[in-house]
Amino acid sequence: MKxxxxxxxxxxKTTVSDNLDIPVIHLTEFVKEKGLGEQKEEFEVDIPAMVEALEEETDDYEDVVxxxxxxxxxxxDxxxxxxxxxxxxxxxxEEREYSEAKVRENLESEALDIVLAQAIENQETVIEIDTTNLSREEVIEKMEEKIEKWPEVESDYGKVDWSEWL
Structure with missing residues (x-):
């Protein structure tokens, strides 16, 4: 299962994935190690090359995150x-010491559901989990429930709405 x-x-993402009993590929490290982008104002990833490299990398895994x-x-999957x-x-x-502009960009992205919309566009089964008031263990438990139900699990998203923040 992928x-x-x-x-x-x-x-x-990193906090919970590091606590699953499934091998994990950390995409930021993977992309940089494989040279799948270039440093401009920010690191820009060549997404088609990234997908191709991941397909090769994941061939050897039965299960991988x-x-x-x-x-x-x-x-x-x-x-x-x-x-x-x-x-x-x-x-x-802010704890990560991101620039004010980068913080604002990410907050707006979250409020506008940008990543969720891209996931829905690119994936068959999408699960949305609001981590705001959950402990790491609670998020992992919710994820494991969905993983255990696969392939019967159905998409579950659209309940989170941060648009008022804007």
């Missing part, structure tokens, strides 16, 4: 989109 965990930076804010571009209230996300991103 699982992608995606979401706006700061929603908890691909984690990263661009993971939803890789065709997976189950795509999990982590969400977070922009007010909480703001605190998390």
């Amino acid at each position: 699982i992608t965990i995606t979401g706006t930076p700061g929603t908890g 691909i984690e990263g804010h661009l993971a939803h571009y890789y065709p997976s 189950l795509c999990i989109v982590l969400r977070c209230d922009p007010e909480v996300l703001d605190e998390r991103l």
Whole structure:
């Protein structure tokens, strides 16, 4: 089973994926190691090359998690989109010492459902989990429930709405 965990930076992707009992490919590291992009104002990823390299990389895995804010571009069996209230996300991103412009861009992306919309466009089965008030263990439990139900699990998204934040 190939699982992608995606979401706006700061929603908890790395934190939860590192605690699953499934091998994980951290997309940010993978892309940089394979030279699948170039540094401009920000690191710009060659998405078709990334998908192709992931297809080769995942051939050897029966089960694997691909984690990263661009993971939803890789065709997976189950795509999990982590969400977070922009007010909480703001605190998390400021702790990372992101620039004010980058924080604002990510908060707007979260409020506008950008990653979710891209995931829905690129994946067959999409699960949305609001991590705002959940512990790491609770998020993992919700994810594991969906993983265990696959392939019977159906898409479940559209309940999170941060548009008032805008």
